[in-house]
Amino acid sequence: MNLRAIAQVRSNFRSVTETTNGSDRLTNSFYGFLFGENPILRQLFPAAMDMQRERLVAAISYLLDILDDTERAVGFLEQLGRDHRKYGVEGDHYPLAGRALHSALRAYTGPAFWTNSIDEAWLDVIDLIVTSMANGADSDDLPSHWEATVVEHRKILDDLAVVRLQADVPVPYDTGQYLPVRTPQRPRMWRYLSPAIPANDYGELEFHVRKVSGGWVSPSMVNETQVGDRWTMAAPLGGLRVDLTSGADVLMIGSGTGIAPLRAQIMEMTTRGINPRVHLFVGGRFPCDLYDLGTLWQISLSNPWLTVVPISEFDTDPWWHTGPTIEPPFGMHQRLTGEIGSIVASFGSWSDRQIQVAGSPTMISSTVRALLDAGTPASRIQHDPV
Ligand SMILES: Cc1cc2nc3c(=O)[nH]c(=O)nc-3n(C[C@H](O)[C@H](O)[C@H](O)COP(=O)(O)OP(=O)(O)OC[C@H]3O[C@@H](n4cnc5c(N)ncnc54)[C@H](O)[C@@H]3O)c2cc1C
Known part of the structure; x- marks a missing residue:
């Protein structure tokens, strides 16, 4: 056209x-x-x-x-x-x-x-x-869906759970893609979730699910999921990916459970000898929302191409949070406070990077807008449909 x-x-x-x-x-x-x-x-x-x-x-x-x-x-x-x-x-x-x-x-x-x-x-x-x-x-001769059994359901925060599943046969997704998912508690409702680990031959899947207040499906995924539940996954979608042939370094900006597809790609990159530099900005509303810092820190320790910068909108946890305070481990970049898109864009346009943005619809649009305002070419920015 x-x-x-x-x-x-x-x-x-x-x-x-x-x-x-x-x-x-x-x-x-x-x-x-x-x-x-x-x-x-x-x-x-x-x-x-x-x-x-x-x-x-x-x-x-x-x-x-x-x-x-x-x-x-x-x-x-x-x-x-x-x-x-x-x-x-x-x-x-x-x-x-x-x-x-x-x-x-x-x-x-x-x-x-x-x-x-x-x-x-x-x-x-x-x-x-x-x-x-x-x-x-x-033209697709793959099955229209795959079944998997929940083998672990761990509530990390009041409103966030990590769900691990064992698929009957491996789901053929590319790392960075997302999957339509259906649960037995809401049998007719499909929701998209991004696997937080790379695709693998063993059929292991991991999802990070945040409860959206008033939502139909996510509260039940977070609160009602039981080990042994059978979840259904349909054909993978999306195309977030690091182009290893372009020679360009990478900027990843993820907020909340939006870190899942970024983390999965980083994990996959750790299996390679040579990688571009990756700057990962990880955001959350409160410091306690930076629930995966420990894992990301561990990965960065043995992979010097990875830099992780934590950001929270508020400087302290809310009064109702009773769990442990999550502070960046010693040696990691200090946590910055403010709106993630504005903070990332305040460092410059990052126009020489391949950029991925993942998070809630509001976070994606405000971050993309902040980058465009800073002079980043739109063609450099990837995100999933919101
Ligand atoms: C590409 C893609 C990947 C995704 N990956 C994940 C993931 O890995 N983990 C995860 O927890 N969620 C993920 N989501 C969001 C998920 O698919 C659902 O939209 C979300 O869980 C809400 O579903 P619900 O049935 O509870 O809410 P619904 O009943 O569908 O919606 C209730 C209200 O909440 C609003 N809403 C829907 N989603 C959000 C949101 N994310 N933030 C704020 N408001 C929202 C709706 O507009 C609506 O007004 C992804 C979404 C997309 C498009």
């Missing part, structure tokens, strides 16, 4: 989603067209559609952000197509979804603003979505 067409679809999508309730109205309209014309498809989706709606807008926004890199965009869409197999969505469903998306965008933009050139630009994007997702769904 040419740059003008990409700019047009980006600006049209922003104008739709940034109006009050725009995202909700667009997605309601999309599912209205989709289920109205193909009622049989409704049964493939969960009863509560809130999460589907959020994910649809997040996926399109992410796609539009990376659209000028066609290879990356196609890779992302193929993964999404494979991911949707867990709902029973097949290749020939995508043209129906493409038509519904086109109708929803046209209806919601309104005839006064829906010009021929916007129409053509969206048709190109929708064609890319439909073709790539259908290819992803049809």
Whole structure:
């Protein structure tokens, strides 16, 4: 696609989603067209559609952000197509979804603003979505899901648990990717989790799960998971990775359980003799949220290419925290206090680095904004869709 067409679809999508309730109205309209014309498809989706709606807008926004890199965009869409197999969505469903998306965008933009050139630009994007997702769904001969048994559930903080599992057969993810996960406590709800250890031949998995207040699934993962529970994982997604051939050093910025995919990649790098320098900024709201400093410190001791800098938003733990205070081990960089994105950007633009950002949606967007404001080229920054 040419740059003008990409700019047009980006600006049209922003104008739709940034109006009050725009995202909700667009997605309601999309599912209205989709289920109205193909009622049989409704049964493939969960009863509560809130999460589907959020994910649809997040996926399109992410796609539009990376659209000028066609290879990356196609890779992302193929993964999404494979991911949707867990709902029973097949290749020939995508043209129906493409038509519904086109109708929803046209209806919601309104005839006064829906010009021929916007129409053509969206048709190109929708064609890319439909073709790539259908290819992803049809060309994959892997199973649509894998089963694993919980072998350890350890509450590290009141709102955070480490869950270790033994998969029946190894899940074929690339280190740095994330997996759709379903638990027996919430059998119809899939949530994404990032493995915190590298993929391995033994089927061992480790997830770090934070309880999101008011969430449907994460509180039960943190509080109700039992050893022996059977979890289900679907096809891996995402492409966070260190390019070892580029010669560029690495900047990783992770907050909360967002450190999981970064930690996994660092662990994988420790198995290699030569690595680029890695600066890892690890953030949390309070000092007690820096729950994994001990492990990261141990890794940095025997891997001089790794520097770990802890950051917390507040300087002291909250009054309700009754566990031990976590202070950086002697010899580690002192903990800095403040907003992680602003602190990292205050050191400069890091424009010669390959950069990965991982954490909550708010943390990712504020960190990316701080880096862009400091002059970092957008093409240097990787993050998962939020
Ligand atoms: C690529 C990716 C990787 C992820 N990896 C991990 C991981 O390794 N560990 C982990 O604990 N979580 C991870 N998450 C988040 C996880 O998938 C769920 O979104 C989260 O656990 C909340 O699910 P829930 O059902 O409890 O909340 P929901 O019922 O889905 O949502 C409740 C409310 O909380 C908001 N919300 C959802 N997620 C967050 C969040 N992360 N921070 C703040 N507010 C939120 C929603 O917008 C909604 O308003 C990842 C998400 C993505 C997109």
